[in-house]
Amino acid sequence: MGRTLADKVYDAHVVRRAEGEPDLLYIDLHLVHEVTSPQAFDGLRMADRKVRRPDLTIATEDHNVPTTDLLAPIADPVSRTQVETLRKNCAEFGIRLHPMGDAGQGIVHVIGPQLGLTQPGMTVVCGDSHTSTHGAFGALAHGIGTSEVEHVLATQTLPQVKPKMMAVTVNGALPAGVTAKDLILAIIAEIGTGGGQGYIIEYRGEAIRSLSMEGRMTVCNMSIEAGARAGMIAPDESTFEYLKGRPHAPQGAAWDEAVEYWKSLATDEDAVFDKEVVIDASTLTPFVTWGTNPGQGLPLGASVPDPASYGDPVERQAAERALEYMGLTAGTPLRDVEVDTVFVGSCTNGRIEDLRAVADVLKGRRVADGVRMLVVPGSMEVKKKAEEEGLHEVISASGAEWREAGCSMCLAMNPDKLTPGERSASTSNRNFEGRQGPGGRTHLVSPAVAAATAVTGRLAAPADL
Amino acid sequence: MEAFTTHTGRAVPLRRSNVDTDQIIPAVWLKQVSRTGFDKGLFSAWREDPGFVLNQPEYDGATILVAGTDFGTGSSREHAVWALQQYGFRVVIAPRFGDIFRNNSTKMGLLPVILPAETVEALQTRAEQDPKAEITVDLAAREVRAGEITAPFEIDDYTRWRLMEGLDDIGLTLRHADDIAAFEADRPGRLPTTA
Incomplete structure (x- = not known):
């Protein structure tokens, strides 16, 4: 065989x-x-x-x-x-x-x-x-x-x-x-x-x-x-x-x-x-998460699910708990969810192609007022390459912060973290409770969605701009 | 590691699924370079809630955690196992475990026991109705016994033997140092080194 x-x-x-x-x-x-x-x-x-x-x-x-x-x-x-x-x-x-x-x-x-x-x-x-x-x-x-x-x-x-x-x-x-x-x-x-x-x-x-x-x-x-x-x-x-x-x-x-x-x-x-x-x-x-584990995701065009719609009691209970933690109401269109912070980086999406995708969206645009955006290259070499391509200028000009390399807000072991109740769109890998800082609320997204979200201040895809 | 043959203790019902290792021990606790002191970090975010089950005095001194499915998913942090052990747990019972957490547990002598969801639910209900009720986890017999409930569980012979003897993997592997050297001698020269 x-x-x-x-x-x-x-x-x-x-x-x-x-x-x-x-x-x-x-x-x-x-x-x-x-x-x-x-x-x-x-x-x-x-x-x-x-x-x-x-x-x-x-x-x-x-x-x-x-x-x-x-x-x-x-x-x-x-x-x-x-x-x-x-x-x-x-x-x-x-x-x-x-x-x-x-x-x-x-x-x-x-x-x-x-x-x-x-x-x-x-x-x-x-x-x-x-x-x-x-x-x-x-x-x-x-x-x-x-x-x-x-x-x-x-x-x-x-x-x-x-x-x-x-x-x-x-x-x-x-x-x-x-x-x-x-x-x-x-x-x-x-x-x-x-x-x-x-x-x-x-x-x-x-x-x-x-x-x-x-x-x-x-x-x-x-x-x-x-x-x-x-x-x-x-x-x-x-x-x-x-x-x-x-x-x-x-x-x-x-x-x-x-x-x-x-x-x-x-x-x-x-x-x-x-x-x-x-x-x-x-x-x-484009796909985003609404809950507190990476399996709790939906197309961006969908709405926050109603826990009652889950037949399995374990999933229903998990969804109820997730909505409570995330501060979301069933039926809200995901595109209406406002974010405070956008994080681009991590071992999931901190490579050069990811930064190019972000710069493509940010070019000639501004990060929405009141939104903090961090762009953290996955390595110093990725950072160098991005700077050779001028991506850092596009990113900085949009109002986003161009940082040094590391895991950063993916798991908030360094000073980059969410405060309690703060909501992020993040290109990282885990939307667990408190993952990006105690009480923080995470929506996992692609780099392109992260950048579009930073511009509108709400979960969005580049096509929405 | 400490050998595990059979253990009898009281249980804490944790009625949550997908308890990831970030919940078991939040990242802020991972900065320690020693192996001790992680008990304080166990479920530290959830323990801020006075209603959280571990804050209920009737569960003080319990040694068996009975949790929902997919316990220990996510990060590979072995600190999650250390935290559970240092808090006093010897066994975690759940319908399914995160792969790396389960591995880490068996390396440290914390016994992960997989039981069907209905049995786990029954054990949780029992611990809620009578927090003083004891559960026996018998690794030799591969069986959990709690009042009327007798539930067999599966664990492979090798892991069971290693846990019952309290053996450390490195010592076992080094008995095969010649095999490792022979394998190394045959590795293709094109494979990279970090030098």
Whole structure:
């Protein structure tokens, strides 16, 4: 029987397989950041263990870093200690680190692909659930907890039980104005926040093939919001073109050898998935969330749902609670929902293409009075590229704030956060209660919708302007 | 980690679905570099509400959390597990768990027990009617017992053995260091390094 893309990558990394035990899987790349690693390094020290492969490990400072003044010390002493702890640990264990202020610094899931470290067929882990981003390259990539971070540091392996395989096939073409973010929000609304639990999702079909690498990363990034272990897309010419010439991509004969191997990774025609979901791209429109989990989303043209319309009592109760938290009334058109803040950035939508989409909308327009808009590049390199293209001037001229790279308001561990009751349209990945600051209310949107929303002050698509 | 064989304790009914790890431990608590002190952060936003179930004195000292479906979704933060354990929980029962949370729990010795939604509901009702009623979670027998309720649960043999022995994964893996070295020796040279 044929094998899926995920089967092939998984099988090629099994170090040891024994009856009645999990497989031991080799990890090709371990990404590290300041939040989920300090206790893991402590564990190594207590057991007198080393990092087995510092040369397969790379660290960056992203979750805590301020996005205003890079030269000033971090004002919050607890954040500062965490960042300093990472620096000490990387120095002690010989791990390459891109600290704040470094040209290579950025969100962990933006810098891996940017450096060409994320390649098809690899296994990639990080103490961060959005590690699924790297699956856009046909890598098997997933988030792990701190115990597993310590395990990978010590052994470069992970005990794993092979997940089941799910195909999400997106047929047809996305209509103009509908982006990768709209697509993944629609997919999550379709399969639910737990629908992918126990699966690796492979995204397939014409609409997926047509996405840029940036768009594919956006889709794979949010696989975790559907509960999936990982999301993957088979590598193709777009993948190879993106990778070619990047600092850590293979070169010369090694490149040719690599491309040949990468081409062999695509799912075999006779492979069977454990579950299949089919979506028609041509019916999609800009999509936004109204609730407090990423599955609570609807087309922008819809209205806030009535909890009574849910047959399932669990969903009904969740919707009631979400509307109360979000301060929304059933039946209100989503286009009437006013926002206070617009956030553009994160590992979901902090790449150059996202910033271009935002600048396209903002060009010649102003952010609405009373609306605060933050634009936070995903990495210093994304920032540099955007500035070379003049995007920062368009963004600043509109009244939005052009910031330094980091996770920023996606999870509000740095000073960028919502105040209680404040409402945002955000290109990030989670609309959980308090995610962007205690009491904050989040609507997940695409970069284009974020920019249009900033202009009107209400949830809007560029076509509405 | 602490071994887990069987545990008897009182239960807290948490009638919410999709309790993500941002609720279990909000991000502000993740800045600590030690492994202790997370009990104060457990559900810290919800605990500001005096009506929240954990604020009810009758549930003081409970050790089993009985929650709605999709418990522990979202962020990979193991701090969520540490917070639950440091607060005093030994078991979380729910119809379904977030994948990474469940993994993290079994690494730390917090037992995630999956039971059908109706059984979870029955256990919640029982804990509401009698907060002093005890539940026994028997990992050896793979069974939850509470008064009239006897509910078998599934857990794979390996994880069960590891939890019952209280074994740490790294030590187990390092017994296969030769296999790892052999695998490494065969890795294609074109694969990237961070050097």
